[in-house]
Amino acid sequence: MRVPWSWLREFVEVDLSPEEVAELLTLGGLEVEGVEEAYEALGPVVVAEILSVTPHPEAENLKICEVTHGRERFEVVSGAPGLEKGLKVALALPGAVTFSGERIREVRIRGVLSRGMILSPYEAGVAGDRDRVLVLPPEAEPGEPFYRALALSEPVLEVAVTPNRGDCLSVLGVAREVAALCETEVHLPDPPDLPEGEDILREARVEILEPDLCGRYAGRLIRGVSVRESPFEMARRLWMCGLRPINNLVDVTNYVMLELGQPLHAFDWSKIRGRRIVVRRARDGERLRTLDGEERELSRDILVIADEEGAVAVAGVMGGAESGIGEGTGEVFLEAAWFNPSSIRRTARGLRLSTESSYRFERGVDPEGVPLALDRAAALVLETAGGAPVPGRIDVYPRPHRPPRITLRLSRLEGYLRVEMASEEVARVLERTGGRVEGRGEVLTYEPPSFRHDLSLEEDLIEEVARLYGYDRLPVSLPVGELSAEAPHREDTFVERTREVLRALGFYEVINYSFISPEALAALELSGEDPRARPLRLANPLSETQSVMRTLLLPGLLETARFNYFREIDRLKVFEVGRVFLPRGGELPEERLHLGFLIMGEATPEFWGDKGRPADVYDLKGVLERLLCEWRLEGVELTPGSGEPFLKRGLSLSLAARGRTVGFAGALKTYLRARFELPEPVWVAEVDLSALLELPESPRVYRGLPRFPATVRDLTMVVREDLPAGEVLRFVREMGIPYLERVEVVDVYRGDPIPPGEKSVTFRFVYRSAERTLEDREVNAVQEEAVRRILETFKARPR
Template sequence: MLVPYSWLKEFVSVSLSPEELAERLTLTGLEVEGVFDAYEDLAQVVSVRVLAVSPHPHADKLTVCKVTDGAKNYQVVCGAKNVREGLKTAFAPQGVILFTGEKIAAKEIKGVLSEGMLCSPYEIGLSLDHSGILELPEDTPLGKPVTEILGLSEPVLEVALTPNRGDCLSIYGMAREVAAVCNASLKKPELPNLPLGEDIFSETSVTIEVPELCFRYAGRLIKNVQVKESPFEIQQRLWLCGLRPINNIVDITNYVLLEVGQPLHAFDFDLLEGKKIIVRLARAGEKILTLDGVERTLDTETMVIADAKRPVAIAGIMGGEETAVTEKTRNVFLESAWFNPSSIRLTSQRLRLSSESSYRFERGVDPEGVILGLERAAKQMADLAHGEVILGRIDEYPSPYAKREIRLSPKRIKLYLKVDLTDDEITRELEKVQVKVTKGVEDFICEPPSFRHDISLPEDLIEEIARLYGYDKLPSSIPVAEIAGKPPSRYEKVSKKVKCLLRALGLYEVINYSFISPQFVSLLGLDENDLRAKPLALANPLSEEQAVMRTTLIPGLLQTAKTNIFRERPDVKIFELGRVFLPRKGEVLPEERHYLSGLLTGRSVPISSHRTERHVDFFDLKGILESFFENLGVKNIEFVPKGGEPFLLPALSVLLEVKGQKIGFAGALRPKVRDILDIEQEVFVFEIDFEKVLEAVSFDKRFRALPKFPATTRDLALILQDAIPAQELLSFAKELSLPHLEEVTIIDVYRGKPIPEGYKSLTLRFVYRAPDRTLTDEEVNKIQEKVTEKFLARFEAKLR
């Protein structure tokens, strides 16, 4: 916020220089980013003498002037009537930014080059006069900055306010802060004594349909105004604060906004249909042409100010073009309100529209300052626009401001600040910021002022005491804390192990946002009864791409893979360990579970001259998972064919089970899903319920000596139905609990002639070994014969 020093001093008696005041404010928590002179941009506007004046060849009202600054001559096209040979005046060369904000550039005017501008008093911020160019005394030296000659100077403080200090978004608000910080006297703005009565109620009315969004709405009717240019003092202060003057009515609303922090809006009363005001939500499809010249379509969550037929303003943000004040306006309805900050902030974000008013409403205006702003603006319209203030004032106040009481313990102050303050000192510091303090039996009963929305806790009051007392006066102390270590939890131990294992297996860890797009959920084609198909929607999403909480980690991995592929990094091997958010029946908050997911796509190994290029396939994925579970100590892991996930290919997907309990899935992404993502190469994914894996992980390691005696192997070649999974044979072999059996593996699978159609040949290799002797062939043959009989009977198989 820009704060002109001279305007500030109208409300507070402070003897500090602008630089000293900036330092004092910064030390008390209100950062001043800098102090600059509002006229510093005019340093290049210099005094010149007019050497010659000649008529413009193509324009009767213009002249072509030759001027000099004593070192260089310039040609300037000028339209001022008082320009004459020998006159000393102010010249702005190209590149200068005038007080009005106009940037000077060399340009042709009616075919004649003009290398700058001869300035009027208005253009250099001296007065309202812009009828002619500035006339300087004859003894003025040439080439000297006009700001030095005329002594033009206006220090302006640039203050960076935090979002919780909306009370300082005005000159008077800053003056309150300066008075508290500098212990200076404060001059309060006067409340004008305007006429009250009932006449206004016969002319217009105000209806609030959304009292939860509009807490207070007040209005005045001013008739027979004369819309014209504002006095120079008002225009000058608007320029100093970064606003552009428009006309006296609009300028008064902006001036009062800057002065006391209350946003206002003036409607052309004669253009209001039905001569009434309705505060309501917009209806579906309604549109409004706002003052910035943009037609906006409104949604049903947008609060508007409407007349009998249409919206005439977006509440708290910007007025409409159709009821704007122009030079034709004669009667004005003046609005002053207190809106719900959250509603204004959300609407501003949705419409991507911000204004000086919304900036203040979002941070909270003073509910008790609504009438002050309204009356001061109405009084100025009567004085400066010669308007007639109609008897009466509308003040709809459906949600009155409730005073707050905070109990503050002196013991807590001492505990936090390490300073023993007397009751009088505590009371004095708090009263500086207009907190009403009453001493109770043990505690202080404190009532913050209505404009301090940021004070709601005892700690807020202690902070006020600390900064006003002086942070530099507080004793320094080092916090004392007990350092006590604790062993890592099982989750921490297992997650660390998991990440190390997956990195060793060639995968890179990624961390994605917990927010995803609803489109990703529908992309997976989940059943409507699947909990993953019902993600929790965010109340205030950053964007549509992050509108719901993830119920699976797969969308984030797919988005990461897509980004890498589109950036010509097609070989992607990644994993993520993170939370998912599953809905719980009858509860608002979701269940948070840890999932582990991974994705493989692209080449299995980098390009090399001595390797054949190969892309990852399902068996790469299965091999990684097998190694992963083996190293984690998870036993009895089974890969059950046809995983059942709608976004995976049935023939290339499996369920992951431990002792019959599903812990996850793995498989190849369906082509139709890849098509939607514009991914041409095959993609393989897995997802594991990490909390179920935690229960199965074993950190116990058992070592045994290397075998002293040789092993004996037997192969069993079976012809069995093709539909029987190989895993089922391996599991059956383990269930038999055969003596001396060390290992069973599948070494061959064959389909084709002479094997009948619908059948396959599968060969298992049994490895036998005894720890204390060499097994004889007879011993092994007896065991193997029984194994063969049981396999033939169990699977209705034949020997090959």
């Protein structure tokens, strides 16, 4: 909201500068974003001296003026009378905008390049004269802004009005705030002397069919008006507030809207069929061409102003082009009304049409201020357009405004503000808002004025007292609060450790939507008995590709891989920790925490010293083993084969916890990889972390660095092909072999001279004592006994 300083001073007198008033308003809760000089909006309009005037060779009525603004000399073509050498004039340079709205640019006029425009008083926004040159004082310095040379100053306050303070969207509203903060009076315009009576009831009728949407509708009829240009002072104020002057009748409605905050509309009464106004809902399919030239289709959600045949205006938003003011308008019907803010907001959004009127109606106007604004507008129409008013005023007010009664307890006020105030002082502060205060003592009762829709609660009154008393006068205290901390939950620490491991292994974390496409889930070819194949369908999905809740993280990871691969990222390692949702009959789905990760492309990138290699099952297995090492869970192991229909046989693993499958890992089948348009290879894994969290953790044991050397023994034996080496390792670790520090597989061989169906496996045993250096004889004895038991148990033979 732009508020010219001179206009504001007509409503409230204060011995403060515009900057001081801006600071006062801001401290009072109504932020002033800045104080601007209105004439700066014209742009580069400077003092210039005419050095010479010569006739234009191609046009009798034009002259070529050589001018200077102190830095350079150039030519300007002008047809204004009175141009003489030595005059100081207002020169608009390219980029400036005149008061009349013309943008200045370099232009060639009859073959002569004109690099500016010499302004008249009207074009400079100084006076209404158009037919003479604005002559500046002789002592004006070339190059300085013209308004400084004339000692013109019109500060404009740029006020940022919050949505709850619609009462401040006017000069009067801001003046009320200034008066309340400065403890002074507001001067309202004198009530106009308009003829009263009931003659208008014979000339016009108004009917409100939707009293919930239109609580008040008033109008006056004026005959014999003349449509012409507005007086200069009215046009100047509209221009300073950011509105373009149109004609005297339309400008009056805008002027009163800016002055009093009440939007109005002027109808050409001769174009209202049946001389009857009906406030109703639009009919389905009803159409109206609005003043902006657009033909709009209306619906029953939209409130319209109609005559006997159809809609003539969208209520509170914009009038219709057919009934608008034109050059031939001779009688005008002025409308002022109160419309339901929610209805206007819905209409403006639905039509995608926001106007100065709708902006105010959406935030609420004063229902009791309707007659004042209507009469003020009627008086200005008579002043600027002539004519004679039809005696009387139509005022349909089906549901008169009843102010709420708000109770304020002084104890609650003091509890919030930490200031002791007598009830008389609190009452005086609240009365500065324009409301009524009753009672004294501990409890006050307050009735807000009709223009303050934002006051309805006790807390609202406390805020009013605080801002009018002065926020800077309130004592400063720090809030008191007890700080407490809880030990982190096991799930949080478990998940964070998992993330740390995967990040250390070169993975990037991703977060996908919990909603997935049913087609992506169906591509996994899960059996019908599998609960993961029956996802929960959303009642109102954003799209079909996000219409079911995920039962696996895998579809989201595959979509992520495809997204990256299409952007030329063919080497990828990503993981996700998130919830999956498993069906549970008619109840809410079961939410379980899962970990999923994906490896695509090469395990190591190609560079000058190595060609690189594609990721394989051992890379996948290594990630899982590193996680198992970090988790330290009892009873968890990796076993070959997973049984998942989307993983390749022989290249898949299963993660089991105490005999229960809690995860899978392996290579993606070719059909599924092609479905998601991914390159080979693609390795995936998914683990049910909720199941793992049910298991106990093994205690972390810390040992000192070894002081004595280790002794190594190898065992190479031939076993059947289908015997997993892991079974041998588990057996060895459970044997309780003395001094055994660790055992591991170091070689696997197939081929001659090993018969088909068998393989050669080499195990390495590492022995160490914490107290002394072991002797070969005792290590040999332990190793021989261990080898004997291993060979017997697995029916193997040494190689």
